[in-house]
Amino acid sequence: MSEGSRPRAGPPRAIVTPRLRLRPLRLDDAETLAALLDDFEVVRMLARVPWPYGVADAESFICDYGDETVFAVCLKASGELVGVCGLHPGRRGGNAGDLGYWIGRRHWNQGYATEAAHAAIDYGFTALGLDEITVSCRVINEASRRVVWKCGFRFSGSGMIDTLASGRVAAEHFSLDRSCWRSLKAWGGTP
Template sequence: MVVESDGLLDESCLVAAPLPQEAVHVRLDKPRMDDLADLVFLANNKTVAANLAAMPHPYTIENARTLVKQAARVRDKSAMFAIRLKSTGRLIGVAKYAPVDAEGPVHIGYWLGEPFWGQGLATEAVHALVDHAFTYHDINELQGSCRVTNPASRRVLVKSGFQFRDQAMIRSIGAGGSVPIERYTLERTVWKSLKGWGQGR
């Protein structure tokens, strides 16, 4: 996912939604300081960074510490989670949603470490992320995007109910410049009709 999947939440408030968010094989909860080694190992990957907007490469222990500290802060219509394997509890990626600016639309972002690609885990995580956003916040629409060269992320968005909106360009730190993206939206009304993820789809 391109848009701000490891962006930082910089305001604190009293809005805090319940945790963790469970799926079949993954669980979303807060990243912790004991996740630092896994964060650096998985995020310090040029291919991962090139598919995101804000992830630096190389990804350092200081980047990981900052992410963990910022994930502890919450604000309205925002959350950042560690994606964990339920079987082991190990961090395998990060997912978040947040407005890009104070009055702007709410964007989702996510990434998985490369060893965990192609197993349906990102789709599970995004389903849980979307459920969390719509259940605990007054959000009418979520937006997501992916690089046009990232068919796996496109499939995750489509399987999660997102509908294609348009194409645009965005700057990616990891890619070292501007890259073309596809932008998608998911309305609350559509989410409600698809709430039993996987049923009839």
């Protein structure tokens, strides 16, 4: 890490869910992030993570993730960091954000990605005042697609995306607008 670099402040507060605590990333998370992303099965599904991924990559990200809102996804009971979830300004412009999330492999199939995504979506519509949130996933990523559907997103199209680890890949795109999110919340639905 370069001299004078320091972690960004991140989101202004932590979010607590039934099993998770989403909090700002800290520089002391770098080794854990690098260890979780030392798994091509995780990285190959992500658009903006290079392969291989080391501690220097993690430190660089923690110190400068631009205008994104990024959360460390931690188990509430132990504080263990298990992944990352966040929102960044939308590709379409306007008052929209793109959702991104990943969970380390040994924590897959426990619903953590869905729980973290719900919290980030709520944060996006309430604290950030977004009007729409979009998300994309590789067509081969059935687990991510399940998260997307559980969060109430609607399919908006398919196409190609550029990824750092896997090159140009086929993807599906989804969106959730504020009015749909409000309706789902009012019905007591999953989001």
